[in-house]
Amino acid sequence: MPKLTDYIRYADAQQHASSQALWDLFDGDRERFNIAHECILRHADGSRRAAVRIAHADGRDEILSFDALAAGASRFAHWLEAQGIKPGDRIAFMLEPSLPFYVSLFGAMLMGAISVPLFTLFGLDGLRLRMDDCAPRLLISNAEKAAMARQLPGVRVVVADEALLRQLESYPARYQPRSRADDLAVFQYTSGTTRELPAAVKHTHRALVTLMFAALYGTGIRPGDEYFCPSSPAWGHGLWHGTLAPLALGVSTGTFSGRFDALRLMQALQDFEITNLSAAATHYRMMKNTGRAGAYRFFINKLSFTGEPIDPATLEFIEQTFRVPACSMYGTTEIGVVLVNYPGAPDFQVKPGSLGKPVPGLKLQVQxxxxxxxxxxxxxxxxxxxKDHWETTKDLARRDAEGYLYHCGRADDVIISAGWTMSAVEIEATLLKHPDVREAAVIGVPDDTRGQVAKAFIVSARAAGEAYADELKNFTRERLSQHEFPRHIAFVAELPKTPAGKVNRKVLREREAAARA
Incomplete structure (x- = not known):
């Protein structure tokens, strides 16, 4: 009997996509289900087939097989039990893509604990907010980050080094999962939040099933693809669409580890002969800006992007370089991917600038x-x-006569920069911790490379100057994360306020737009 992965046409997606058809892609059922089993263990057949290809920033390639990850995750699950970890306990890890990262990710879920991946560039304040929220039993990290993490009380920090890997070797290479489909599996944090204290989005094991609609029709992934997603697996796109979705289908996936470099990415796309690429809009923009894409050979036949709209110049670059349509994929960590462009579907017209149409079974409306x-x-x-009501996406949009939807800006104060979601409130709160800052307001402003960057307006008795501005930038990035800081700073005498006394960011945006015009 055909499965959903056997169909590629848009019309077939509308006709055959159903909840039961999704469950038919997996071993588990609505009662018993485990993400680690579905993604790793069931594909470990002794062939040492590649599961993850890692392009390291230093030029190294690292290939991890399904067999190696299955054995490592099983040993880690046994090790966790030996440490007194129980199902439902949180296990956080702050690691770049590597063998320890994937062993931790899948090993924790395998034994019923909850995996909490964290961005590796978090500073102490950014890490503290998330640790206070999820209260993990363990934090797995590298030696450098472990030293910082040990400043936080009540968290046991374990260094993921060769000594830990050797210790794991003493445990059995097989583990039988016992999780139920509705057991919690992952706590996922957004890269920023509209709240000062971030709250995790909590996913059960069965979330992997729901995810597959977006994977099949947002990235167009199918068995046989050579897939790559350079987004960090600490974020929704890199974890769910760059890691879990392809592995669940037995598809080899690729990722980037370390400081991003567009030339290194293009080298990996060539060397791994990648046929399906899903990345943030900024990744494509940075490839374009190198001016050297013509030096590489590409094999891509499906291509998707997420995080923000792509500017016309980058769209033109994609079409000329890869010669396939650039398919937008829209969603958030909270609601998942809801609008797609069906990459690889021969009967679906991709309209430049459009978010596409809803995932099968979903209903969206511009109101x-x-x-x-x-x-x-x-x-x-x-x-x-x-769930029987209309829920806001916090975005503005319009639709055309054919049902295609177009993004028209944010409905709140979230800033999307290079695919990262940042909170104006969180950046402001950090700036206000500086002893010389009296008031602070942050908005997003256009940027040719990142789409948007944060700009801070500062009220201070201290004399303005470039050195002071740099001090504030470093002050913020050290406490939140390396990407979450104001790249532009303006010193002002006062901030516009609403009648209730709140900072009026709308006025700041209007002033900024007028100044640019």
Missing amino acids: NRDGTPAAPGVVGELMLWK
Whole structure:
């Protein structure tokens, strides 16, 4: 009987996609289900087939097989039990893609603990917020980050080094999972949040099943693809669409480890003969900006992007370089991917600039302020029908007469920079910790490379100057993360306020737009 992976046409997706068809792709069922088994263990057949290809920033390639990951994850699961870890305990890890990262990720889920991947460039404040929220029993990290993490009380820090890997060798290479489909498996943090204290998005094991609609129709992934996603697996795109989705289908995936370099990425795409690439919009923009894409040979026949809209110049670069349509994939950590462009579907027209159409089975609507459906071409708030009510995506959009949707900006104060979601509130709160800062307001401003960057407006009695601005930038990035800081700083006498006394960021945005115009 055909499976969903046997179909590639848009019309077939609308006809055959169903909840039961998704479950048919897996070993588990609605009662018993484990992500680690579905992604790793069931594909470990002794052939040492590649599961993950890692392009390290220093030029090294690292290939991890399904067999090696299955054995490592099983040993890690046994090791966790020996440490007194119980199902439901949180295991956090702050590691670049590597053997310890994947062993930790899948080993924790295998024995019923909850995996909590964390961005490796978090500073002490950014890490503390998330540790306070999820209260992990263990934090697995490298030696450098472990020294910082040990400043946090109540967290046991374990260094993922050769000594730990040798210790794992003494444990059995097989583990039988006992998790239920509705048991929690992953706590996922956004790269920023509209709250000062970030809350985790909590995913069960069965979330892998729901994910597959977006994987099949957002990235177009199918068995036989040679897949690559350079996004960090600490974030939603890199974890769910760069790691779990391809592995669940037995597809070899690729990723980037270390400081990103566009030339190194293109070298990996050539060397691994990648046929399906899914990346953030900024990754494509940075490849374009090198001016050297013509020096590499590419094999790509499906291509998708997420995180933000792509500018016209980068779209032109993609079409000229890869000669396939650039397929947008839209969603958030909280709601998942909901709009796709069906990469590889011969009967689906990709419209430049469009977010595409809904994932099969989902209902989205652009609404006016009174909750009524907006007419074609009219900008309104993009809403998702979920659990018998309309839920906001916090984005503005418009639809055309054919049902394609277009992004029209954020409905809140979130800033999307190079694919990362940053919170104006969180950056402001950190800036206000500086002894010389009286008031701070942060907005997103356009940037040719990153799409948007954060700009801070500072009220201070201290004399303005470039050295002071650099000090504030470093002050913020050291406490949040290496990407989450204001790249532009303006010193002002006062900030615009609402009648209630709150900072009026809308006025700042309008002033900034007028100044640029």
